[in-house]
Amino acid sequence: MSPAVRTGSGTADRGGACAQVLLWTGGRELTTQEVPLPAPGPGEILVRVRAAAICGSDLHTVAGHRQAPCPSVLGHEGTGEVLDIGPDGSARPRDAAGAALHAGDRIIWSVVAACRRCDRCAAGLSAKCRGLRKAGHEPFAGPWPLSGALATHVLLPAGHDVMRIPPALDEAAASTAACAGATVMAALEAAAAPAVRGGRGEGLDGARVLVIGAGMLGLLATCGARQLGARTVHVLDPSPERRYVARAAGATNTAAPGADASGQGVDAALELSGSAAGVSAAVAALDVGGTAVLAGSVFPGPAVAVDPEQLVRGLRTVTGVHNYEPRHLVQAVELLASPAGRALPWREIMSPPVTLDGAAAALRDGPGSHLRTLVRP
Structure with missing residues (x-):
């Protein structure tokens, strides 16, 4: 399955460039595919994934313990580099701490994509937005196919919460902030x-x-x-x-x-x-x-x-507690960037890095000896 990759301004590609995705097609079936690399629409952010971690919920999905759209690109713990930001006539997108975003910034992105308009969002419960979408949990044939971190690129919707990561924070460790x-x-x-x-x-x-x-x-x-x-x-x-x-x-x-x-x-x-x-x-x-x-x-x-x-x-x-609010994304980065966070035994926590094909094997085989499988797409 190779649907057109849609953005807020329609289907676009970038001179024939492609994104590679690890596509989950049901059960323990996963395959790598190439799709046209999209140009971001208004307010959207195109990100090159630099590191991703396989979360326990990804393993549960493949093992059949939880419902998820299928086929889809899994993965919701990722760190990446901003490649491009779509045109926005109002203001440049900012991260969850209020800093303006630019191409080249290293970021993590929220699992949650909230509408910001419904009654739950207005009450401070955007984690349970009535129109909630979730990174790494969206159908590949739907309007947000490049939502998962188990890919070379993700395309984040306009208004999606992201957080820049400081230079001292390792990309692999930072990826765990987005969920855990x-x-x-x-x-x-x-x-x-x-x-x-x-x-x-x-x-x-x-x-x-x-x-x-x-x-x-x-x-x-x-x-x-x-x-x-x-x-x-x-x-x-x-x-x-x-x-x-x-x-x-x-x-x-x-x-x-x-x-x-x-x-x-x-x-x-x-x-x-x-x-x-x-x-x-x-x-x-x-x-x-x-x-x-x-x-x-x-x-x-x-x-x-x-x-x-x-x-x-x-x-x-x-x-x-399920999901989280934007402030918690900021706090998670602060924790991981603190001396205590950087001192965690990351060699015991993270596996040696694997490719997307290695990620497919890890998802099929189930939990390994590390808390997280590190993926370098």
């Missing part, structure tokens, strides 16, 4: 909100935090919680290798699920594994006034029993 990093910052914000409302300080200052799941989300949550002032961060994960990396990220102690009770009586519990047992453990671990933030349950699973009396009498909060 920004989602974690939204989850940490949700965990801290009740304490702020209750006048008990800013952020997670002095908090006891439990992180369940030491994947990419859990690793960045551990680092982020410590950056926000958490006194302790206890991490639960069945994998000794992942627990080791979590300690390198700043965990004060780690354990296998059910191994001990040191994760009990916490102010905030972040459930990032998506397991029903993890959800139950997060709620059960809360001290009076504590908050459980569920961010890992992104595909169907078994129901979890909750004792409402324990929530009521303990003033406990259970909330969910």
